[in-house]
Amino acid sequence: MKKYIVSAVVAVGMISLPTAADAAFSESYQVTNGDVGEDVNELQVTLKELGYFNGSTGNTFGPRTLSAVQDFQLDNGVSSPAGNFYGVAGPETQEVLNNITSSDSNGSTDGNNETTEDEGTEEEAVTEENTGNEGTEEPATEEDTATEENEGTEENTGSEDSTEAEGNSFTMDATAYTADCEGCTGVTATGKDLNNDPDANVVAVDPDVIPLGSTVHVEGYGEAVAADTGGAINGEKIDLHVSTKEEANNFGQQSVEVTVLD
Secondary structure (H helix, E strand, O other): OOOOOEOOOEEOOEEOOOOHHHOOOOOOEOEOOOOEOHHHHHHHHHHHHOOOOOOOOOOEOOHHHHHHHHHHHHHOOOOOOOOOOOOOEOHHHHHHHHHHHHHHHHHHHHHHHHHHHHHHHHHHHHHHHHHHHHHHOOOOOHHHHHHHHHHHHHHHHHHHHHHHHOOOEEEEEEEEEOOOOOOOOOEOOOOOEOOOOOOOOEEEOOOOOOOOOOEEEEOOOEEEEEEEOOOOOOOOEEEEEOOOHHHHHHHOOEEEEEEEOO
């Protein structure tokens, strides 16, 4: 930071003398309240960089600049309210400002170098860890391979069953049932709670004929999900869920056309 413009403080033929509170203010180089010029702008920019000056910078030493200088002096032990130069940017204030800004500049450079070294170390550490992990991975055992193959086979089998049934039509013996009965849990073989959804179109089937989870169309009943089974539902038989016991009794036993949609 450059030295500021020289101005002498003279009042009625007397020069204000520094007190102990002004530390080493013995020279007359200073920027003070009311000054206008580039020196004021440089002072404001420096104080703003250090967090003491708020707002836009300019060329006039006003109340904001005065407050910023005073705060800086108090924080750095340069002056205090008891001093004659409290709020005046004199030689020592300028010197401390220069020392701090120079120190910050050097510190930033050193910090960047240290960061670069740290990043390099971290990258090496990660590489070593990854290398170690690769070395400790165990090869898949025969049991693991066999299990994966079996799981794949089971999944494929289920898919094939569904595909084989899709599009097939059956003429089935149909009956009806309800979950609204004493002692009935209302929970189907696939876990659907019919008591919570009494109007659900659900049918009980023989999974060997129509896979559970299939969507079917039942003549006179509409689309439904094959979500249940029954002890008496074997082969080409189907049981249709209805909401009440009266509906189930009225349905009786019928022969219906059932088509597997998917």
